Amino acid sequence: MKIYLDGKFVDKAEAKISVFDHGLLYGDGIFEGIRLYSGNVFRLEEHLERLEYSAKAIMLKMPWSRKEIADATCETCRQNGLTDGYIRLVVTRGVGDLGLSPWLCPVPSIFIIADKINLYPQEYYEKGLDIVTVPTRRVNAAAFSPAIKSLNYLNNILAKMEARQAGVQEAIMLNDQGYVAECTGDNIFIVHKGEIITPAASQGALKGITRGAIFDVAREIGVPIREDNLTRYDIWNADEAFLTGTAAETVPVVKLDGREVGNGKPGPIFQKVLADFRRRVVTEGTRI
Known part of the structure; x- marks a missing residue:
């Protein structure tokens, strides 16, 4: 499996974030769960708009354009040979110190996972x-x-x-x-x-x-x-x-x-x- 992580595609075993990432330390980040049906990413624009709204609400400045994120999302599906599945798009505040201060996290992180999911039998x-x-x-x-x-x-x-x-x-x-x-x-x-x-x-x-x-x-x-x-x-x-x-x-x-x-x-x-x-x-x- 290939994971999109900060601009690169890496193997699942190599998809790692820092223990100092505030997404891990404090849940300081946002995400979207997105569906892929028969090669169609369902309402991708609506998901990315909501991602932007969530980012604005928590004052997380994303350095990527909507098109860049959309292209990365679609390419993640292609890299994994998926036509039907579930996409998890995550943006974290990024690496900082052990305090709460988000302004000490200068670079946010993004990763995208495309895989199968069965929530209920x-x-x-x-x-x-x-x-x-x-x-x-x-x-x-x-x-x-x-x-x-x-x-x-x-x-x-x-x-x-x-x-x-x-x-x-x-x-x-x-x-x-x-x-x-x-x-x-x-x-x-x-x-x-x-x-x-x-x-x-x-x-x-x-x-x-x-x-x-x-x-x-x-x-x-x-x-x-x-x-x-x-x-x-x-x-x-x-x-x-x-x-x-x-x-x-x-x-x-x-x-x-x-x-x-x-x-x-x-x-x-x-x-x-x-x-x-x-x-x-x-x-x-x-x-x-």
Whole structure:
């Protein structure tokens, strides 16, 4: 496997960063997870725009143009002979001293990995996920914006561990007001009386690229869609529910906290969303 690291392609075993890199020491950096479908990098421009927004939000000045990063991303796929897979694009603050000061990290670092990924076993895409609500709450949006896709995912990891302890694949995280924010690595949508509803970013949800694609899909298939505050009660009594994410793609939810969602099977609106989404992923993006 070839890894793009600071302008060069190196073998996996040689892809190393310094122990003084602030991305490692403090989670001071940003990333994007991107999908490759049949030689098409899905919504690459949207991912790189979000990367730029995250960089600006944490005052990390990237010395590379969007085109340079896009070209490096596509070339990483070509170097590894991939036509379908998952791309992890990471930018760290770079090497500094042992203090917090980011201004002592003069040169940021970038690396790109292109590989395969299977977030959930295939059976769950067909029969649906059984998920739970976990005690770990989403970080308050006033403390740290959920729109920043940073390297510090410890909040999500703790929730993921609690999901595993409960014997399920995924979990819902609430915010400090008790509203649904998102899952540990996915956005959540419900279907209620023919309408698709999802939590707003202000409630702690990441502005997912796949999440945005679902808004486009809903308009295409003629299903109303909106953001709103959601509680566990709303999901328990939804007609359907499903999760979205770059790694997860789109997967149905059939049970929450031991309660069946709808009739306990993937619903008809989800099936329409899935079909349109699958059509889009091979056409909307950048050819490698």
